[in-house]
Amino acid sequence: MAEVKTKGEVIVNRAAIVAVLLALVIMLTPILWITATAFKPRNLATTVPPTVFFEPTLSPFAKLFTKRSQLRAPVDEATYAAAPWWEKLVYDGGEQVVRNKKTGEATSSGFGNRYMNSLIVSIVSTILAVSMGTVTAYGFSRFRVPGEQDWLFFILSTRMLPPIVVAIPMFLMYRAVGLYDTHVGLIILYTAFNLSFAVWIMKGFIDEIPREYEEAALVDGYTRLQAFFRIVLPEALTGIAATAVFCFITAWNEYAFALMMTSRNAQTAPPYIPSQVGSGLSDWTVIASGTFLFLLPVAIFTFLLRNHLLRGMSFGAIRK
């Protein structure tokens, strides 16, 4: 754009900067608010007017991972002093950890397991989708495939299916073969969902690698497979990493399939966290802390991925 010259243009430019900052504040307020709530003592979470300044506490996080009950009377000092740090945090929050009457062990809430399930399902399905997607993309990129456009359209169209449309028959089939509420069942669904994305976006990345590299390797006596593994894969590494992060985020965020295909054993965090909102008695600080822990990896990945977002979001059609 032409250099800023006139007085009028200076004013327009300054106004634009102010508008951008204003938009930034509005867009980020919901995220900042839930983050702040995660670190609040319970009595400050739902005040009117809203509490903006407060002394942050980790109490909601300790509550998030444990099963608790209301503290009727303040806990005596000796018990408090003897308690581990996380139990102290729960006491600070006005509650006590429910302990097994026989063994005395603290009982955990369902959150830890759900978070772990989210990690397992997302990581495994990402590895499967990206590895299958990369070789398939190579196949489409380098070889003549009869009806190529039709196959690529078919692959993309599977991604566009509404989850619920697929879930109705899948539920019946999973129930018949015992895959309902299993990690394997969810991994298969997420792999299928991400596979089509991985093929499309990896095809873009591989198309950009000059085929002369492999031709030279083939002349040098490499087999086609060796050329693929030693020449093409290292060249495509950035693309593979970006694709993997995208697939991970998609699987991590997925809600509908998890809601319909799992109930306990393999349930991931997205259907679990909202199910904790009760009728008015719910502790928003605990829900917020769960939300915060769940959104944190995605926020970090978004920064790592920032230069590939455009490409990923347009299925590789638009590049910078």
Next chain:
Amino acid sequence: MTRLEPDTRAAARGLSDLTIRNLFIIPTIVFLIVFNVFPLIYSLWTAFTDYRASTSADANWVGLQNFRELLADPYIWRNFTITAKYVMITVTGQVIVGFGLAMLLNRKIPLKGLITTLLLLPMMLSPAVVGLFWKLLYDPSFGIINYFLGMGKFEWLANPQMALWAVALVDIWMWSPFVMLLSLAGLSAVPKHLYEAAEIDRAGPFYTFFRITLPLVAPILMIAIIFRTMEAFKTFDHAYILSTQPTTELIAIRLYKMAFLEWQTGMSSAFAYIVLIVVVAITNIYVKYLNKAKAR
């Protein structure tokens, strides 16, 4: 660029190109057919039966009855009307906000990269969890939206007239960044000499916008619009969590309730097929535009 003809290059060493091609492509196709196409064939059959997954009773063939009942059901038509309204509100909102932000950002701004990334954050988050924390923001008694707008104890989600707009606002918040991202790409691709030429010709800002900027960004904006239309049509996650009113019952929510809460498996399969036809139609248009953008 010439493409290798697999069989002419049947290599002397290692696997032939033809074998490798098949090895690389066929498993993916088979996987997708088994886990996406096959279930759809299965549900095509259940669509013509009175099957209920909650009972052990056998499915009976009922022919077109499910489809006839669905198309005659005024409630289903209402779900479609609500969804159409939802698509219009969200896509229009996203284009205005997203394109507006892109226009603002398309100049020299300090920390532009960081600001852009921060603005993109909402679209990367889990829609279900986003729906959840908007519930906190919308709360009539302690939500910060009512506080900042000075609206007292206004009900956003429990108010039949307001609920759809409230759910749509969350969608606009999440996905305006997507339109912004694509618009920015379109804006940065507009050749600078066109603006210089316009300046020399003393063209006004409106003329420049409608005759230069908009036509050149239009193809990419079109991709954003079609994609968002398709996604908005399928909206489930945050809407299901925020929805308390019949006025926010989008198609996907109705379908979910029919299939997994009322257990009308046969009927919901038929409904799913009607939805599927719409989605495939929009996908077709979308891919056409994607390929056009690729060809440029």
